[in-house]
Amino acid sequence: MEVGSRWRREEENRQIHDPFPLPVRWHSAREDVADHDENVYRVLPDSTSPAPGVAELRGSLADVVDTYRSLPSGRMVVLGRAGSGKTVLTLRFLLDLLKIRRRADPVPVIVGLGSWDPGAASLRDWLTDQLERDHPEFAATSYGSTTLAAALVEAGLVLPVLDGFDEIADGLRRPALRALNATTLPLLLTSRPDEYVAAVEDVDVLTSAAVVELCDLTVSDLAAYLPRTARKRRFGGKAATVWDPVLAELTEHPERPGCANLVLVLATPLMVGLARAVYSDQPGRDPAELLDTERFGTPEAIETHLFDTFVPTAYQDRPGGEQSRWDVRRVPYWLGYLAKHLDRLGSRDLAWWQLGNTLGASIRMLVVGVLAGAGVGLAEWLVMGLVSGVLLGPEAAKEYLFGLGLVDTAHVTLAAGLAFALAHGLAFVSGTAALEPSRSRIGVRKGRTNRFRVFVSRFRVGLLAGALFGVLIGIVWGIIRWLVSGKAEALLGGLIDAFLCSVVFGLGAGVSYGVIGMLETSRDIRSISSPADLLRLNRRTVLAQLCLFGPMFGLVVAFGGALVVAVFQGILGPLSYGVLGGFLWGSIGMVGGGLGYVLCMTAWGQWVVFARIYLPLTGRLPWKVPAFLDDAYRRGVLRQAGTVYQFRHARLHDHLSRVFEERDNA
Incomplete structure (x- = not known):
C-alpha cells in the first residue's frame, strides 16, 4: 500500500x-x-x-x-x-x-x-x-x-x-x-x-x-542504546565506545551537576538522536565534553550546543561516505531562511509552491514584470527580425535587429513588463496569486463532468485576465509613445489600442483557458509519494498546457484581431491590421500570452520565478533548490510529510529561525 x-x-x-x-x-x-x-x-x-x-x-x-x-x-x-x-x-x-x-x-x-x-x-x-x-x-x-x-x-x-x-x-x-x-x-x-x-x-x-x-528515557535506556550506535575503539587495552565512560559517569555519579544536566537533556528521543548524530556518527568527537559545567552550565546550554552542532555535522564530509556538494558555511543560513519563511506563513509545512509567498507585493511585481517583459521583448525582436529577413533580405534584417528593432524591443519590453507586473500585483492583492499546484493533467476528461460548464467557467476567468492585460498594454504603450514623440495623439491611439487589445486578448485568453479546462483530467494520475514527484508532475502539466495555450492564443489573436478591426473600421478611425500584422501579433501574442499564463497563473511558474531565479540570485537559497531540499531530507535535517517537507523537529525549526533572525538583525 x-x-x-x-x-x-x-x-x-x-x-x-x-x-x-x-x-x-x-x-x-x-x-x-x-x-x-x-x-x-x-x-x-x-x-x-x-x-x-x-x-x-x-x-x-x-x-x-x-x-x-x-x-x-x-x-x-x-x-x-x-x-x-x-x-x-x-x-x-x-x-x-x-x-x-x-x-x-x-x-x-x-x-x-x-x-x-x-x-x-x-x-x-x-x-x-x-x-x-x-x-x-x-x-x-x-x-x-x-x-x-x-x-x-x-x-x-x-x-x-x-x-x-x-x-x-x-x-x-x-x-x-x-x-x-x-x-x-x-x-x-x-x-x-x-x-x-x-x-x-x-x-x-x-x-x-x-x-x-x-515517559522520559532513563540512564539504563541510554546505556543500552548509545554505545551500539558508535564504533568500538581501543581504550586502555580494551574495546569500548566514546559513550562508555560518559555513561559510567552518569551511572556512578548522578548527583554531580554535569551528570544531572546531561541526564535531563537526554531524557527525550529527539536529543538522543542529535547527540548520536554529533558524536556517534562523526569520528573524532568526544561526548565527555557535555559533562563540562564550565562550558555547559545548564541543560539549555547543552541543548543549544547540540542544535548548533547538528547541522554542520550533518553536512560534514565523512571518510568513505557521501560528500557534501554545498558550501557548509552557507547551509545554516539557507535553512534559517526557510525556517523564518515558514514562521511568516504561520506553518510547519515547507511547500515548494509557497517559497515566494512571503515576499512583498512590490518585489513580486518587479520580478514577474522584468522576466515577462524580457521574454515578450525578445520574442518581438526575433519575430520582427525574421520577418524583415524573409521579406526584405538579410541586410534589412540586420539593420532592423541592431537599429530600429532595439528601440521597438525596448518599448515592447517596458510595456509588457509593466502590464504583467500590474496584472500580477492585482492578483496578489486579491489573494489569487497564492496558487496551488495543479492536480490535473492534459487528457480526455471522463466521468460525469459537464464540459460546457467547465469551459464557461474557465472562459470567464481567461476573458477577464486577457481583457485586463489588453487594457494595460494598450495604455502603457500609448504613454510610452507619447513620452517619446511628445504628441498628444499618441494618448488617444493608446486608448484605442487598449480597447481593441482588451477585446482581442480577452477572447484569446478566454477561449484558450476554456479549452484547456475541458481537456484537464484528474483521473488515472499516478501516486505522488514526495514533493519532488508533485513538482515533476506539475512541470509536465504546465508545459503541456503551454503547448496548447500559446498556439491557440496566437491563432485567436491573429484571426480574431482581423475580425475585430473589420468591425470597428471607420468607427474608431482608419485601423491597420493586415494579414502580416495579424501574423506578427499572433506570433508575439503566442509567446507573450503563454509566458504570462505560466508566470502569473501556475504554481510551477511562481516556483521557477522565485525559487529557481530570484531567491538564489539574492543569496537566500542555493541555485539547485530541489537538490538541496532532497539532500537535507536524506541527511535527516528535513522530513517528508506527504508532498511537503518539514524540519526534523519543531524545536530544530524554532532554533534555526531564531538564529537566522539574530544574524539578520546583527
Missing part, C-alpha cells in the same frame, strides 16, 4: 531501527484530562458490566495499536513534551495498524494539525484538503463535484492521526477542541501536555478519549 511504503521510507530515513528503536514508553495521564471510563468504553447507564479501567493503561511502542483497538470509542490522546517521541509513536501506530488492517477498515493517515483553522474549515473539510494535497489522485471527482478524498472521509474510510495539537495557533486551540468534540470521528491525537491541559481546562476533555503520556 502506498501510504505504508511512504512512511516506512520515512522511518528508515530517521534511523529509527538503527540499531533498534529507542524505548518509547507511556502510561495513563492524570485523570482530570481524560473522559470518564464509561464514555471511553461505551458503557450504557443500565449496563451491569463495569468499564475495564482506563487508569491502568500502560505500554510501549509495540503495544499502542492493541491498546487503541481495545477502546470502543476509537479516540485516544498521546501527550508528551517536546522531542519525547510522539512522532515516532504515530509512525509505528500507522505501520502496525496497516499490517493487520482488513479491507473494510479505515486507512490511518498522519496529518499535522498546525495548519488547521477551525473557524475557516470543519475538521472533515480540512482533512479532505490535506488528503488532496498529499495524495493528488484523491482530488479526482467521483460524482458531480464530490472528490474521492471527500467521499472517503464522509464514508469513515480514513482514520485521522492528528499530530501536533500544540502546533495550532494559541487562540485557535479552544475552538479546535470544541470542533473535535462536535464530531464522532475515531482519531489519535498528539500534543504537548501544557497546551492540551490549558485547552481542556477552558473547554472540556476530548469526548470519549483515553489519554496517555509518554
Whole structure:
C-alpha cells in the first residue's frame, strides 16, 4: 500500500531501527484530562458490566495499536513534551495498524494539525484538503463535484492521526477542541501536555478519549542504546565506545551537576538522536565534553550546543561516505531562511509552491514584470527580425535587429513588463496569486463532468485576465509613445489600442483557458509519494498546457484581431491590421500570452520565478533548490510529510529561525 511504503521510507530515513528503536514508553495521564471510563468504553447507564479501567493503561511502542483497538470509542490522546517521541509513536501506530488492517477498515493517515483553522474549515473539510494535497489522485471527482478524498472521509474510510495539537495557533486551540468534540470521528491525537491541559481546562476533555503520556528515557535506556550506535575503539587495552565512560559517569555519579544536566537533556528521543548524530556518527568527537559545567552550565546550554552542532555535522564530509556538494558555511543560513519563511506563513509545512509567498507585493511585481517583459521583448525582436529577413533580405534584417528593432524591443519590453507586473500585483492583492499546484493533467476528461460548464467557467476567468492585460498594454504603450514623440495623439491611439487589445486578448485568453479546462483530467494520475514527484508532475502539466495555450492564443489573436478591426473600421478611425500584422501579433501574442499564463497563473511558474531565479540570485537559497531540499531530507535535517517537507523537529525549526533572525538583525 502506498501510504505504508511512504512512511516506512520515512522511518528508515530517521534511523529509527538503527540499531533498534529507542524505548518509547507511556502510561495513563492524570485523570482530570481524560473522559470518564464509561464514555471511553461505551458503557450504557443500565449496563451491569463495569468499564475495564482506563487508569491502568500502560505500554510501549509495540503495544499502542492493541491498546487503541481495545477502546470502543476509537479516540485516544498521546501527550508528551517536546522531542519525547510522539512522532515516532504515530509512525509505528500507522505501520502496525496497516499490517493487520482488513479491507473494510479505515486507512490511518498522519496529518499535522498546525495548519488547521477551525473557524475557516470543519475538521472533515480540512482533512479532505490535506488528503488532496498529499495524495493528488484523491482530488479526482467521483460524482458531480464530490472528490474521492471527500467521499472517503464522509464514508469513515480514513482514520485521522492528528499530530501536533500544540502546533495550532494559541487562540485557535479552544475552538479546535470544541470542533473535535462536535464530531464522532475515531482519531489519535498528539500534543504537548501544557497546551492540551490549558485547552481542556477552558473547554472540556476530548469526548470519549483515553489519554496517555509518554515517559522520559532513563540512564539504563541510554546505556543500552548509545554505545551500539558508535564504533568500538581501543581504550586502555580494551574495546569500548566514546559513550562508555560518559555513561559510567552518569551511572556512578548522578548527583554531580554535569551528570544531572546531561541526564535531563537526554531524557527525550529527539536529543538522543542529535547527540548520536554529533558524536556517534562523526569520528573524532568526544561526548565527555557535555559533562563540562564550565562550558555547559545548564541543560539549555547543552541543548543549544547540540542544535548548533547538528547541522554542520550533518553536512560534514565523512571518510568513505557521501560528500557534501554545498558550501557548509552557507547551509545554516539557507535553512534559517526557510525556517523564518515558514514562521511568516504561520506553518510547519515547507511547500515548494509557497517559497515566494512571503515576499512583498512590490518585489513580486518587479520580478514577474522584468522576466515577462524580457521574454515578450525578445520574442518581438526575433519575430520582427525574421520577418524583415524573409521579406526584405538579410541586410534589412540586420539593420532592423541592431537599429530600429532595439528601440521597438525596448518599448515592447517596458510595456509588457509593466502590464504583467500590474496584472500580477492585482492578483496578489486579491489573494489569487497564492496558487496551488495543479492536480490535473492534459487528457480526455471522463466521468460525469459537464464540459460546457467547465469551459464557461474557465472562459470567464481567461476573458477577464486577457481583457485586463489588453487594457494595460494598450495604455502603457500609448504613454510610452507619447513620452517619446511628445504628441498628444499618441494618448488617444493608446486608448484605442487598449480597447481593441482588451477585446482581442480577452477572447484569446478566454477561449484558450476554456479549452484547456475541458481537456484537464484528474483521473488515472499516478501516486505522488514526495514533493519532488508533485513538482515533476506539475512541470509536465504546465508545459503541456503551454503547448496548447500559446498556439491557440496566437491563432485567436491573429484571426480574431482581423475580425475585430473589420468591425470597428471607420468607427474608431482608419485601423491597420493586415494579414502580416495579424501574423506578427499572433506570433508575439503566442509567446507573450503563454509566458504570462505560466508566470502569473501556475504554481510551477511562481516556483521557477522565485525559487529557481530570484531567491538564489539574492543569496537566500542555493541555485539547485530541489537538490538541496532532497539532500537535507536524506541527511535527516528535513522530513517528508506527504508532498511537503518539514524540519526534523519543531524545536530544530524554532532554533534555526531564531538564529537566522539574530544574524539578520546583527
